[in-house]
Amino acid sequence: MHQLTIIGLGAGDFEQLPIGVYRKLKQAKKICVRTKEHAVLDELANEGIQFESFDAMYEKHEDFLSVYEEIVETLLKYIESEDVIYAVPGHPLMAEMTVQLLIEAEKKGQVQLKIEGGQSFLDAVFGALRIDPIDGFELVNGTTFSIHQVNMYKHLLIAQVYDQFSASEVKLTLLEKYHPDYPIKIVTAAGSKDEMIRTVPLHELDHVAEINNLTTVYVPPVKDKKDALREWSTFREIIKTLRSPDGGCPWDRAQTHESLKRYMLEEVHEFLQAIDEQDDEHMIEELGDVLLQVFMQAQIAEDDGYWNLEDILAGVAGKMIRRHPHVFSDVQVESVEDVNANWEKIKKKEHQNDDHAEPLLKGEYRATSSLQTSYNYQRRAAKVGFEWPNIDGVWEKVAEEWQEFRQEIENGTQETRLDEFGDVLFTLVNLARVYKISAEDAMLHANAKFAKRFGYVEQQVIAGRKDFKDYSLEELDKFWQDAKQ
Template sequence: MHQLTVIGLGAGDFEQLQMGVYRKLQQAKKIYVRTMDHPVLHELVAEGIQLESFDNIYEKHDDFRPVYEEIVATLLDYVEQEDIMYAVPGHPLVAELTIQLLIEAEKEGKVNLKIEGGQSFLDPIFGALRIDPIDGFQLVDGTTFSAHEVNMHHHLLIAQVYDTFSASEVKLTLMEKYREDYPVTIVTAAGSVGEKLRTVPLYELDRAAEIDNLTTVYVPPVANRDEALREWSTFREIISTLRGPNGCPWDQKQTHESLKRYILEEVHEFLQTIDEQDDEHMIEELGDVLLQVFLHAQIGEDEGFFNLEDILEAVSAKMIRRHPHVFGDITVENVEEVNANWEKIKNEEQAIDDTTKPLLNGEYRAASSLQTSYNYQRRAAKVGFDWPTTDGVWGKFVEEWQEFRVEVTNGTNETRLDEFGDVLFTLVNIARVYKISAEDAMLHANRKFARRFAYVEEQVMAGNKDFKAYTFEELDAFWNEAKNQEGE
């Protein structure tokens, strides 16, 4: 098998080229280069060294990936005939996808690969910017990176920013986390005699004239907490501080038990914003729900039982495990098959042993008696303990209602409580049969009552300003006005 030698041209001009690299280039009969757009290559051509570039392949494709794949395929064809040398900008193993593709080909036994030096652009970049990477830095590809990957507390270097369009894409991505006037530095030809640095506000990034294939964009770490409010680690730090020795007395004394009612309240308030279709309010209420999650995670960490990473690992693993049609090789045709798979996998995980574990274990919900009732009846129905028709469900409700009415007249507080509970239980079962969430229905009824009663209160305040001054019939008339305004 012939050998494909890869060599790096460095990040600077001809004067920065390493002597060993220069000698190898001189000795080569012919050199294939990814692109001629590098200052070293013009000097080599002037010395009579034969070069063949792949610049024409760039013109055939709209995306970089197919460009690099075609370059690699061409190199593999050439190396079948003879030993060849392939030269790339910088260091071959830094931000060079064609080399990564060649390494994959080597693992498959398709090529005998030899990779040799060449200074990467990182050293001159660090020197030009006067930064120490030990503080933490990220190197990302400007054509593919996502704002979700960016850590605002690290030095951020963005390569592959080669023209106005790519700079515009980078700008829009960064604006998902950074303010629009955040300072960014455009570094061009770092380490060469033509080195240029220009710091501009983020919104001007795509208007700079210096952008070319030797450009790297630098985004410095945020200077303070208030500039990193879109960073997950910032929120975690805030919660940790609130619970810490110098934090808030209220947050410090909270427990999982004391927070139970708050998480339920916040979820209900968020559900209301969904009904109202209020996006701004939805952001606020989702934040309140997230606050509860982080508080419970911090309490778990403070007590030494679990932390946020444990929660993330558990839920991520569950989502991957229960979606084999997405992350595995299972095929599904519709939502019904997805749900069937979900239940099957869930039952396998729980490994329920009918002889040792009660069926209703794990179905109790301390925060919602309605949800607990629904869970119990749903689980019982799955094993056949259910009315065969809806007539049986309605008949049971009528029976319990009649028993409750008898206790209202002749019973005690205890018997009334017992029979009224039976009535509610049968109502939840009716909701289950007709695929209605009893919890959502109750929330909806409460909101409707509050909305209509607010109208009644407005009318009272606009009149005599005292409820006692009105008869029930007058108040009920206000209520009916509110209903009529809602079209009911």
Template sequence: MKTIHIIGLGAGDLDQLPLGVYKKLKNAERLYVRTADHPVLTELVEEGLAYKSFDEIYEKHDSFAPVYKEIADTLLELSAEGPVVYAVPGHPLVAEQTVQHLIEAEESGSCQLIIEGGSSFLDAVFGALRIDPIDGFQLVDGTTMESDRLNMTQHILIAQIYDTFSASEAKLTLMEKYPDAYPVTIVTAAGSADEKLRTVPLHELDRAAEIDNLTTVYVPPSTDMQERLKEWQTFRSVIAKLRSPDGCPWDREQTHESLMPYLMEEAHELLQAIDEQDDDAIAEELGDVLLQVFLHSQIGQDNGYFQLEDVLEAISAKMIRRHPHVFSDTQVGGSDEVVSNWQEIKAQEKPVADSLLDGQERFSSSLTTSFNFQKRAAKVGFTWPDAEAAWNKFQEELQEFRNELANGSKEQQLDEFGDLLFTLVNIARFYNLSPEQAMVQANRKFRSRFSFVEKKVNDGTGSFSDYTLEQLDSFWNEAKILARKGE
């Protein structure tokens, strides 16, 4: 069986190395090291220690992942000729990807590992910074760090910061969340005689001279909520505070039902921002919609029925379940097949409905409800054969409405007007038009043109009563002309 003896060199100089590890290194017949750039090796060379490093592999690749993989593969090949000793900085099981590759090989039966020795750099860093990890800390790899996984309320230690380039990459990632001037501490050779600590503003992280393979970057916890406004947890805390006994009276009084009009209003304002292609407004309106989601989630938590985690779990599970072509091995030929699979999976999830129209009502819009009803009925053939037939039905309903206006009661007039609107929605369906969006655009257009009429009146006498309908209509037509010209 291939045998690889893995030894940690510790985080500092030779004085920190345990005696047992020192003896094993001195007695090793086939010693390989990931990198020769370590103070322990520098001192041992002076004592006559011989070894071979893998530094040359770093020069062959543009990123670290293939470097670590090649080192592990090379060690496996070398161990076929007899046991080898492999030395790594720090502790072999802390932030050492080559060892993780070797552990995978051991689990598959390809080799046998003996792992020992070497204190990790964590103890030395904690001591140098005078911090207690019980408060919560994150150890992250600076080469693969993602900002959305960083918790700004915890101590953050960033390893694998070797040079100016890696420091720059880490800086840019941190600046996605942290203020540019946020203080970070560069820790070099922690625990050794050469230990150095330097605190700099975040934006200067990659300009510091003390960056080498013994560098760790420390980001302290943020205690200022204003600094953490990009954190999801901060927003959740804000909403919880508003709903708390010492929060806002209005927010405490809200229920799912009382918030319904606000959700509809915010959704329409978002649609308007999207229609106007206003990115700043879209971001703002998305925030307003998100506020409604968090408020409803907090109400659910306050009442003991559900909380935000339940909302996230439900929607994440649904997205994974309904995208088997992404999260499983299902193959699709295009977006049409994706939609077909979605509908099939959705049908399997829902209980059998008593009616085809079940679940098609939309509380916020009778237009959308009408559209959904007619679209669902059309799927089983209950529809006019073509748009021309729908137009004929519209003319019929229009005449019936006129008749009721002349002779019918208010209830009959309302009934026939509803039939007329229902037929118009059907016509929109034949032409693949959204009646709801059409109404939104009509309202927006009316507001814009009427505002122009108001301005013309205010620029004149200031009173609508001083103008004839023909004059007001001329202002309206002027607004139409200007709109067509894009003015």
């Protein structure tokens, strides 16, 4: 088996070709290129460097995968008799399916690869657009991407937009989220002397003449929430804002799981009515209201420190995968009845497993902080419903434990006093949790505040009579009050 070396030709013209790559191409005996449509290859041909192009294979097949598979098959055949250099546009590991197929062949022992250099087209595109990828970007294949993969708040780069037809498909996909006049940029031949950038509204994407195999479509991040109303994170942020203590809505902030129960019921019934009426517009509206209730309930729980929307998604997604082994595993079913039977069997097994599940509080102990441990225990218990139905119950429990502690101070032993005082602290931690206060942080703050104020008192004592016992409690308290000022 001979060596197959894969070389990237870069994203620009001949002047940007690395000298090392140029030398390898000059010395090579057998060179294959995926396509001759590259500025560098024109210059190499003028210098007398010969290469075999696979462009003809594109005419033989109806889909790209078949083309790429034949290219790989041909290369594997060539290396049976000689070393081969395979040159591709850009960087070999960037948006190059033939290279990925060759890597799979390498894993099977069919080829020994050496992959070298070549500037990625991304480098050239970032430079042309003057954008910093650290802000977050997504690179997608224009022939296969789904709008569900797109985050409208990130830079979006769409490769493999090589003609009007592919541009039309990309446009239709983007219109599922973006409005028709949303400004996009069409970048062609980035990094070369023929570089061209044109800004057009989205609806004109497939009417631009400069689209070819060197084209990348850039969709800038959305800045205004009103332009991203089809983005899930936008709706989540709206709900969070409504419940925000700073500038939110008093009504939304006042809602609880219990207060929203009747609204959830009303919205579901209204959606069912829209189904009966076969009114699509009404169904969209009413299902949106149901979704509002779901997001509100999740936000309330997140605000209270119990659970969040991701917990809901993880729970239901895991359940769907477990209960559909005929879809996500190798279980065979013949009918709907088989599906139902499997569902009930799996459901029963899940409940049986619940009895042998790990203790809920396992992993919540913190040796470094009894306050944090107390918070963790009570938060975990609240997640499964072991919680007061309203805040009044928490306050009543604090008062009850305080009274029991005072009784033990008067009549109890040191051991019972210790026990009851622990209950007082435990209920205070729970009270802090309900009001979204970190008991640990509160205690750290109180300790720091005491140390600072007592330090001032100590300074006054030293500056005056030198000894604490020379001052009355009233005089020391005067220093304390001064420190508070």
